[in-house]
Amino acid sequence: MDEKVKLVDATLEKTIKPEDVKKRLIILASITVVVFVVLISRLWFMQVIGGQKYVELAEGNYVRVVPIDAPRGVIYDRNGNVLVNNRPSIGVALSPQMVEKHPEIIPRLSKILGIPVSKIEEKLTERKADPLKPRVIMMDVGDQALAYIEEHNMELPGVDVVTESIRAYPYGTLGAHILGYLGEISEEEMKSLKGSGDYMLGDIVGKTGVENVYEGLLRGQKGNQQLEVNAVGRPLGVIKTQDPIPGHNLMLTIDLSIQQVAEQALEEAIESARNQPKDKTKADGAAAVVIDPQNGEILAMASYPTYNPEIFVGGISKENWKQLIDKKNNYPLNNRAVMAFPPGSTFKPVTLIGAMADGLVGRGEKFVCTGKWTGLGKKWAKFCWDHSGHGKVGLSRAIAESCDTVFYILGHRFYKQTKERLQYWSRIFGFGVQTGVDLPTEMKGRIPDKEWKKWFNRNNGVDYQRWYPG
Incomplete structure (x- = not known):
């Protein structure tokens, strides 16, 4: 007759005291409470203390803040004649970030705008602004090119049509050395202007003339625009706009009519000196200043040779800059009226x-x-x-x-x-x-x-x- 095998759980034979069970339950409950408190605390911190931060991080995924430059102040002569003002210009901007992902955009945009690829690459690399900030490739773009870009915008990621206020010079070269020209801010200028305005790399500032001396007055205060963008960074709509504050206007002591006469007389005097048969040296530069003897006000200031500040609008090309600093052209950027020469x-x-x-x-x-x-x-x-x-x-x-x-x-x-x-x-x-x-x-x-x-x-x-x- 087979013997039955009796299976016995050894743990059941042990004597378990109630005190041991109670201690274990207390420890388990304590651990549960601690974990629960930590989770609640973290959730409270994220929602209350760090809530704004995470809201901003979330918004950053679909909101882009674009600064809006303020129109610079208008410059007048003593009689209220406009010497420098602003005009709206429609241009095309390109995002360097999108070019890295889609390098084929550059040759295609070159054909659309009718400019060399090298010009676009130069614009993308010459500016020291925020790498995410679109670079203006060309201003005063024709209607046909603009229409094409609008029709094919989904095929041109990173390409935007922009409207900017740019400097206009009704009288061309007249008073160029007095008025000065604009250019992109340098790192040295950033340091010197720190604390005197909302400057950032890529901004346009006065480089010479009264544009430089009265930069703080003419500049104005930037605005901004919050844009809703899609996954590729293309704007979908405007969330909020803060309008810029235009710069102050400036009235000079210069008299437009006297300035015109002075520059014409200076140019004629140079030509006359060059045509003197006894002259062994050819006249290559001159300056003239007309002053009111009653109060010392400068009515005209002319320097020869001169230049057209219009070529600096939108960024001067390498070719134009090379001509301006070429010794053969006798350095037309120099204002000889404020330089030192034997009298x-x-x-x-x-x-x-x-x-x-x-x-x-x-x-x-x-x-x-x-x-x-x-x-x-x-x-x-x-x-x-x-x-x-x-x-x-x-x-x-x-x-x-x-x-x-x-x-x-x-x-x-x-x-x-x-x-x-x-x-x-x-x-x-x-x-x-x-x-x-x-x-x-x-x-x-x-x-x-x-x-x-x-x-x-x-x-x-x-x-x-x-x-x-x-």
Whole structure:
């Protein structure tokens, strides 16, 4: 007869005390409560403390904030004539981010706009703005190209039609050195303008002229537009718009009609000088300033050669920039009216007034100009511009006809004083210091005296450090 096998669970034979079960339940309950508290705390933090942050992160997936540049202030002459204003321009912008995903866009956009691929690549790489910010490739785009882009917008990811306010110059090159031009902000300018406005890389600022000096007034305050975008970043609609605040207008002391006459006269004078048969050197630059003697206001300021600030609108091309800085073109960007040059015969009134004040010449004194002055010896003869000579000449005629011989004599009398009185009178008339005109890059010039010559020739012999007549 088979024996039945009895299976017994050994755990049942153990004696389990009620106290042990209670302890285990307490531990399990404690762990459950702690985990529950941690989860509730985290949920509360995400919804209450960090709620706004996560809302912003969520919105960032479909909302794009686009800054809106403020229209710059209008610049007028003293009579209210517009010298610089703004005009709307429709252009095409391209997103660098989308180009990385769709490089085929560049050659296609090149055909649509009729510009070389290199031009588009240059625009994409030259600006130091936010890499997500679309780059304006071309302004004043034709209707046919705009219509094509609108019709095929789904085939052109990253390509947008934009409307911008750009600078307009009704009189072209007129007053270019006074007005100045605009350009993209540099890193150095970002540092210097920090705290003085909402500047960011890629912004357009005044580079020269009053556009630069009065940048803070002309600039205005940016606005912005919140756009709803799809997965590829294309705008679907406008959520919210904050309008920009236009910049302040600016009225100059310049008189448009006088400025026109001054620039025309300067250009004609250059042509006349170049056509002089006796001239061994060709005139390549000049400047003219017209000042109201009653109050010192500048009515006109001209510099030659000049340029058209219109070429900087939308970003200057490499070809145009190369021409502007080419030595063969004599650097048309230079404003010669605020640079330092030897004054030549325009200094003669200072010499005459100083000589009369110091008693070096009498009002009725007469001089004889033969066209050649040998007061320092025949070996060191000095010539008058009129080699035939002016004959017997007084002070009034000496100034009127710019007789060099008379001023050689007066200059020699100053030299024999040994007190540097000519330098003194130069400083009295404001030479050697800045005028304080509200234009950038003004130079103060130099009044050469004994100390300057000694310093200038410090590496040369003592003979080079001394003053000699003539």
